[in-house]
Amino acid sequence: MSPARTDPGPPEQVQTVLGLETSCDETAAAVVRLNAAGEAEVLSSVVASQIADHAPYGGVVPEIAARAHVENVDAIAAQALSDAGLGYDQLTGVAATAGPGLVGGVMVGLSFGKAVALARGLPLIAVNHLEGHAVSARLAAHLPYPFLLLLVSGGHCQLLSVDGVGACRRLGSTIDDAAGEAFDKIAKTLGLPYPGGPALEKLAQGGRPEQFVLPRMLLGRKDCDFSFSGLKTAAARLAEGLTTESDRRDLAACVQAAIATQLAERSDRAMAAYAQEHDGAGLRFVVAGGVAANKTVRATLEAAAAKRGFSFTAPPLAYCTDNAAMIALAGAERLALGQADPLDAPARPRWPLDAAAAAANPTHQPGRKGAKA
Ligand code: KG4
Ligand code: ZN
DSSP states (O other), X not given: OOOOOOSXXXXXXXXXXXXXXXXXXXXXXXXXXXXXXXXXXXXXXXXXXXXXXXXXXXXXXXXXXXXXXXXXXXXXXXXXXXXXXXXXXXXXXXXXXXXXXXXXXXXXXXXXXXXXXXXXXXXXXXXXXXXXXXXXXXXXXXXXXXXXXEEESSSOEXXXXXXXXXXXXXXXXXXXXXXXXXXHHHHHHTTOOSSHHHHHHHHHTXXXXXXXXXXXXXTTOOSOOBOOHHHHHHHHHHHHTOOSHHHXXXXXXHHHHHHHHHHHHHHHHHHHHHHHHTTTOSOEXXXXXXXXXXXXXXXXXXXXXXXXXXXXXXXXXXXXXXXXXXXXXHXXXXXXXXXXXXXXXXXXXXXXXXXXXXXXXXXXXXXXXXOOO
């Protein structure tokens, strides 16, 4: 057995990285190749969803998730390597999500990654899950840095200026729920199964998005922050009084439109500031995270970007929700710059991408529930 390489050594021309993702309810592994020109190729991407395990409880149960990751992670990693037609000895590094997320699950994937790194003498990259989402659009499109990113998932809702590898500045974030959390909670009040986002989108088909009046949160504010709790309360009250299927469809369509509108309004503000900062050149707007799978959200954001003269990129659906290809790519990009992490890198339940902004303006006080970072 070769000794562990905590020092990454000189960067290699081509990086072939095994990525591992276990921060929530998907056990995922992938192999991504990054060439010297910075172009990514996904050689394999395997995602084992635990939806069926959690569905009876109406949401993710951390203990069940961690146990399922333990049971699955080695088989999923083996599958990713076999799909890529590679062995461990053909890898140049291993990247594992080290947070933020459900810490029991994070520890499983990160420990597995450390074991591979130790046994095979490979550098380890402890990847921030949010950085994975941030680079996810680079998996399938030519998207140079810098770009403006709207990250919308079950745990996060943030606008970030992504200036380079690992260099993110937060322009706004949610002061209560994440957008995906709002979708999930409102879907529950409409009697829809977990996960609520896709189910609500399906119910909204054919619904009339102007039938109900819903509150527009933080309307008078000039910043780029989000809030969904008022919408959630209003939707829950309306849902209680509904009797027909057509009313439920209408309410689903109204909720979807309200979330999409808020995302677009705040993104518009961020685009205006970003365009000024960049003198109107190289304007790229990217949406990533599970909620980016929603067609109404995508279309509303694409229109907002076009209005401001920004190009619009959204990852293919498979790379919107949690996956390991984005973790492998985030790791490969760091490795290409000669970066790696020691084998005692910790699992972090909270890990803001922009630590300075999070410290200066914390969106979470101790004891408050809400987004993970
Ligand atoms: O990125 P992701 O897979 O996990 C996190 O890191 O949170 O995002 C999951 C979230 C869930 O809240 C889910 O309901 C939402 O993304 N989501 C959707 C859709 N697909 C997934 N929300 C609305 N419409 C969808 N089609
Ligand atoms: Zn995610």
